[in-house]
Amino acid sequence: MKRITALILAAVMIVLGAGLTACGNKNTDFKVGVILVGDATEGYTKAHIDGIQAAAKKLGLSDSQIEWKYSVPETSDCANAAEDLVDKGCKIVISNSYGHQNYMAEVAPKYKDVTFVAMTGDFAAISGIPNLCNAFTKVYESRYVSGVVAGLKLKELVDAGTVSKTATPNAFDANGNIKIGYVGAYPYAEVVSGYTAFFLGIRSVVSNVSMSVQYTKSWFNYEDEKSVANALIDAGCVIIGQHADSTGAPTACEDAAKNGKVVFSVGYNVDMLPAAPKAALTSATNNWEVYYEHAIKTVMEGKTLEQDWAQGYESGSVAITKLGTSAAAGTQAKVDEVVNGIKNGSVHVFDLNTFTVNGAKISTNMVDFSYLDFSGEAPRVVYQGQTLETVKNGYIEESVIRSAPYFSVRIDGITELN
Amino acid sequence: MAQTKTAKEPFVHVIRKEDTPMLKKWLIRIFAVVAALIVTGVLVFAVTGINPFKIYSSMITGSFGTPRRIRNTIKLMTPLLCLGIGLAPAFKMKFWNIGAQGQMLVGALAASFVALTFRHLPGGLLIPLMGLAGLLAGAIWGVIPAIFRAFWNTNETLFTLMMNYIATFAVMYSVDKWKGESSGFASFKQIAKNAVMPAVLNENFYICTAIVLLLVCLMYIYMKRTKHGYEIAVVGESEKTAVYAGINVKAVMIRTILLSGAVCGLCGFLTVSGIDFTLSSTMNNGFGFTAIVVAWLAKFNPFTMIGTSFMMVFFQNAASEISSMNANATEYLSYVISGIILFFLIGSEFFINYRLVFRKNHEKEGK
Numbered sequence: 001m002k003r004i005t006a007l008i009l010a011a012v013m014i015v016l017g018a019g020l021t022a023c024g025n026k027n028t029d030f031k032v033g034v035i036l037v038g039d040a041t042e043g044y045t046k047a048h049i050d051g052i053q054a055a056a057k058k059l060g061l062s063d064s065q066i067e068w069k070y071s072v073p074e075t076s077d078c079a080n081a082a083e084d085l086v087d088k089g090c091k092i093v094i095s096n097s098y099g100h101q102n103y104m105a106e107v108a109p110k111y112k113d114v115t116f117v118a119m120t121g122d123f124a125a126i127s128g129i130p131n132l133c134n135a136f137t138k139v140y141e142s143r144y145v146s147g148v149v150a151g152l153k154l155k156e157l158v159d160a161g162t163v164s165k166t167a168t169p170n171a172f173d174a175n176g177n178i179k180i181g182y183v184g185a186y187p188y189a190e191v192v193s194g195y196t197a198f199f200l201g202i203r204s205v206v207s208n209v210s211m212s213v214q215y216t217k218s219w220f221n222y223e224d225e226k227s228v229a230n231a232l233i234d235a236g237c238v239i240i241g242q243h244a245d246s247t248g249a250p251t252a253c254e255d256a257a258k259n260g261k262v263v264f265s266v267g268y269n270v271d272m273l274p275a276a277p278k279a280a281l282t283s284a285t286n287n288w289e290v291y292y293e294h295a296i297k298t299v300m301e302g303k304t305l306e307q308d309w310a311q312g313y314e315s316g317s318v319a320i321t322k323l324g325t326s327a328a329a330g331t332q333a334k335v336d337e338v339v340n341g342i343k344n345g346s347v348h349v350f351d352l353n354t355f356t357v358n359g360a361k362i363s364t365n366m367v368d369f370s371y372l373d374f375s376g377e378a379p380r381v382v383y384q385g386q387t388l389e390t391v392k393n394g395y396i397e398e399s400v401i402r403s404a405p406y407f408s409v410r411i412d413g414i415t416e417l418n
Numbered sequence: 419m420a421q422t423k424t425a426k427e428p429f430v431h432v433i434r435k436e437d438t439p440m441l442k443k444w445l446i447r448i449f450a451v452v453a454a455l456i457v458t459g460v461l462v463f464a465v466t467g468i469n470p471f472k473i474y475s476s477m478i479t480g481s482f483g484t485p486r487r488i489r490n491t492i493k494l495m496t497p498l499l500c501l502g503i504g505l506a507p508a509f510k511m512k513f514w515n516i517g518a519q520g521q522m523l524v525g526a527l528a529a530s531f532v533a534l535t536f537r538h539l540p541g542g543l544l545i546p547l548m549g550l551a552g553l554l555a556g557a558i559w560g561v562i563p564a565i566f567r568a569f570w571n572t573n574e575t576l577f578t579l580m581m582n583y584i585a586t587f588a589v590m591y592s593v594d595k596w597k598g599e600s601s602g603f604a605s606f607k608q609i610a611k612n613a614v615m616p617a618v619l620n621e622n623f624y625i626c627t628a629i630v631l632l633l634v635c636l637m638y639i640y641m642k643r644t645k646h647g648y649e650i651a652v653v654g655e656s657e658k659t660a661v662y663a664g665i666n667v668k669a670v671m672i673r674t675i676l677l678s679g680a681v682c683g684l685c686g687f688l689t690v691s692g693i694d695f696t697l698s699s700t701m702n703n704g705f706g707f708t709a710i711v712v713a714w715l716a717k718f719n720p721f722t723m724i725g726t727s728f729m730m731v732f733f734q735n736a737a738s739e740i741s742s743m744n745a746n747a748t749e750y751l752s753y754v755i756s757g758i759i760l761f762f763l764i765g766s767e768f769f770i771n772y773r774l775v776f777r778k779n780h781e782k783e784g785k
Contacts, residue, residue: 068742074602075701076694080490087484102605102696188601217594373609374598375534382608 030300032056032066033085035078037097039070042220043270044245048096048119051288058293059300074099082107086114092299094292095119101134108132115299120190122404123371125307126383133305135291136403138312140197141342142284144349146266146320147201148338149282149331150239153264154178154206156328162262163238170236171262177210177413181232183225183242183249184215187416191215191243193398193407197349198241198266198284199414204338204354212237214417222246229253233263241266250276264326271321283321290317310403313342348395355411365390367406427777435773443770450766454759461758462740465751473740480739481732491731493623493693497522497685497702499727500630501709503637504556504681506718507674509710510641511654515675517563517578518682519706520585521556523699525683526690527589528555530697533606533613533690534596541612548613549687556683557676559585564675568668582706589699596697606695615692626692633681638720650674682706703734711760715767733759 034052038045049068056066067088069081078100085093086107094117095104101121108116108129118124121134157163163171163178171179180202184191199211212232216224225248229240233256240263242249253265254276265276267283291309298305311317323331341347352361369385390396390406398407410416438446459470481491501518508515528551536544563577597603606613618624641647649670653660660667685702694701708730715729716722737752 069738070741073698073700073703075696075698075703077703080493083486084490087486099602102602102608106605106607106695186601188599190601371604372598372600373604374600375596375604375609376537379598380609382604 029065029089030061031085031088031090032061032296033069033082033088033090033093034066035069035072035081035085035093035095035100037072037074037095037100038220042245043247043268044219045096047269047286048288051286051290051292052094054289055292055296058289059296061296072100074103076103078103079107082116083110086111090114092117092296092305094295098122105129105132115295115305117295117305120404122402123383123385125402126369126371126385128383130307133295133307133309134403135295135309136399136405137286137288137291137317138310138399139284139286139318140193140349140398140405140407141312142286142318142320143194143197144201144342145335145338146241146282146284147198147203148205148334149201149320149323149327150180150198150241150264150266151202151205151209152328152331152334153281153326154202154209154239157238157262158206168236168238168262171238172236173210175210177208178206179235179237180209180211180239180241181229181235181237182211182213183228183232183240183244184213185219185244186217187215189408190405192410193405194243194284195241196355196407196409196411196414199411200349200351200354201338202239203413209413211241211414212417213414216244218244220245222248225249226252229265230256233261238262239264239266242268245269247272247275250280253279267321273322273324277324278326280324281327282323285319285321287317287319290315308403310399312399313339350396350398350407352391352394352396355413357409357411359412362409363391365396365409367401369402369406430774430776433773433775435771438770446766446769447763450762451759454762457762458755458758462751462755468740476739477732477736480735487735489621491728491735492627493621494731494734495724495727496623496627496630497689497693498705498709498712498730499723500633500685500688501682501702501705502712502716502723502727503630503633503720504678504685505709505713506637506678506716506720506723507641507647507650508678509713510718511650511671511674513564513567513671513675513678514575515560515563515578515678516575516710517560517581517679517706518709519704520578520582521559521679521682522686522689522702522706523582523585523589524559525552525556525686526697526701527585527592527686528552528683529613529687529690530592530596530606533610537610537612539612541614541616544612545615545691548691549684552683552685552687552690553680554683556686557680560675560679560682561672564672568671586699589697593697593699603696603698606690613691614695615688622695623692626688629684629688633684634720634724637681641718641720646670646673711764715763729763 036045040046040049067085067090072078072081074097082093082104092115096119098120101118104116104118105127108131112131115131117133120136124132124134161167165172173179182195184195195213202209214228216228218224225244225246229249229252232240233252240249240253250265250267250272253263256263257279264281265272265279266281269285270283272280272283295305338347366387367390368387370381371383372379373382388401396407399405455474459473462468462473463470482488501522505515505518529548532548532551559581563574563581566572566577567574593603615622615625649665652663652665653667653670657667689701690697712723712726712730715726733756737756741752
């Protein structure tokens with residue numbers, strides 16, 4: 001018995017001893033801390049991981065200089081994770097989900113020499129917390145371009161007679177518009193801005209289109225996205241766009257296409273060709289590497305990172321993924337042309353001449369940039385922002401006054417189903 | 419056992435052991451932990467290539483690496499211990515309350531509702547009001563299955579389990595409603611400042627920890643030193659005996675689960691006001707279920723639960739520390755690790771309570 005006790009005690013001592021020695025060596029190099037809402041198995045988070053890894057490689061950071069926190073929920077766990085990363089010596093802490101922002105804001109004032117970046121957040125600049133930052137891409141630009149890709153396909157189908165009032169009567173609404181479906185996550189500005197850009201992209205090629213948007217009330221739900229897409233396909237939609245993170249909608253399109261339906265998918269974030277080789281045309285996507293390289297470099301050099309950052313095609317921060325084999329002939333040339341137009345300022349996504357609201361063109365669009373709390377009787381201001389005009393030179397500017405999208409005009413031709 | 423024929427003695431059989439000496443009990447437990455560490459070390463090394471000693475050291479640093487981590491360990495233990503305390507009287511009575519999670523969530527929901535509705539009240543009034551709302555909501559949520567069990571003998575395990583889902587979705591619904599057009603529910607620190615537990619030594623949760631420690635003492639006294647506590651123990655041992663002794667089993671059951679649910683509901687309030695500062699269906703990471711293990715491992719002794727809740731948090735910290743070590747070590751691996759450690763720990767209780775007897779000769783068993 002005594003011998004066993006001694007053996008066990010010895011084993012425990014070895015473990016403890018190893019533990020304590022390992023505590024001693026602390027890496028004092030520059031470190032980046034990353035808080036992720038998911039992990040590499042999920043498209044949205046994977047895009048961020050890829051972006052950070054690519055940026056780190058360019059900046060010559062080793063693997064050990066990046067501290068990862070995977071699958072951090074939008075609860076006080078996020079605050080714990082952020083503080084833990086500060087403990088580990090991180091000089092910049094990045095979180096990738098909107099819901100992390102509140103917790104980043106809670107931690108940031110305690111560690112003034114660390115930069116906290118709440119990606120996709122919307123109140124850093126008005127919060128009065130100088131070391132809290134937000135960033136977003138102008139993804140509406142690539143959504144517009146993905147709409148052009150869909151529009152070209154639609155034009156090809158109409159020209160070939162594959163889609164016509166006789167061949168596919170269900171694909172037309174009462175006004176003779178061709179039906180398009182959109183699987184949206186939530187009715188927020190981010191989603192509205194995205195689907196409006198997508199729709200305007202299609203309509204820049206084919207003028208007689210209308211779009212139905214159905215919300216899933218979730219950013220990632222394969223089954224829901226698939227069933228919503230199926231309902232839209234059954235209603236006659238020829239193109240299915242999406243602002244949700246799974247491959248549910250493309251899979252529904254692929255299955256329907258295999259059964260002889262004429263339907264094509266435009267995805268988001270990741271290339272959908274593996275899930276839908278026949279139905280996928282392209283996906284609108286972000287290239288986070290551009291921002292991450294900028295942010296990490298800025299902090300490494302000891303400079304101050306701007307509190308609000310948004311860029312699009314001008315710096316390669318957004319893109320569309322590889323065109324599918326189903327894309328119409330000549331699509332690439334048209335895409336290049338539109339992208340160039342966006343870059344040189346000859347194409348504006350939310351051009352006031354391209355849409356109407358309640359039958360009339362608009363000339364003004366004031367937006368209140370305050371961060372509001374809706375939990376009471378009337379919305380109350382948490383962080384006061386200004387109310388500003390977003391119309392400029394005949395178009396609505398998006399992601400300029402604030403990086404997080406704020407275009408939430410409901411234009412004619414788009415119907416929200418729920 | 420009526421038609422047992424000439425019983426052939428099995429190769430090995432299990433005999434219940436009484437009075438295992440304290441030292442031996444702990445040696446068995448320590449051995450289990452060491453064995454679990456070896457198995458997890460080998461497993462993690464095989465999957466990720468990380469040196470097992472690095473893993474062991476990161477397990478320790480996960481909970482104690484820095485002063486902040488020690489504080490964080492206490493912060494995580496607070497709600498877990500509270501839920502364990504809540505479950506103790508129910509389990510002692512052999513009422514399988516699997517609904518701690520739901521009771522906690524409705525407690526948090528009620529406290530949040532009060533916080534948002536009466537946010538202009540001074541904190542000294544608002545916070546106790548939130549606590550009361552949490553207590554009541556948890557008690558009501560718990561007592562519904564208890565009434566069904568007491569009067570119609572329904573299965574409380576399933577009933578309490580199902581109540582969790584209703585609570586989860588009620589919270590999701592409320593959060594969705596309260597966040598309105600914004601894409602996230604703001605923190606109480608931003609929208610209802612009076613509802614936030616005052617900070618002591620810069621931490622809001624210390625008051626919560628103090629309340630839970632007080633509850634530990636009170637629950638210990640209640641269960642060991644009062645008539646109520648004795649009645650709970652008797653009902654737990656045998657309902658028939660309790661009836662024979664003149665105990666009103668229905669009343670004891672309902673009273674006990676009211677208490678159990680109330681403590682779990684209080685945990686929801688403490689989390690909302692002092693730990694999370696917001697309402698979320700994922701608050702406390704499913705601690706309502708982890709608390710079942712905490713209560714069982716401690717044999718329903720509130721003071722022992724301080725140790726068992728620490729142990730669970732320690733392993734959780736260890737797992738999350740390991741999962742951030744390299745790309746192959748995802749959180750799923752950390753769940754596997756926690757699972758293995760728990761398996762060994764719970765398994766070791768078998769060797770404390772039972773003895774294996776191997777067949778020596780062909781004597782008949784005199785059953």
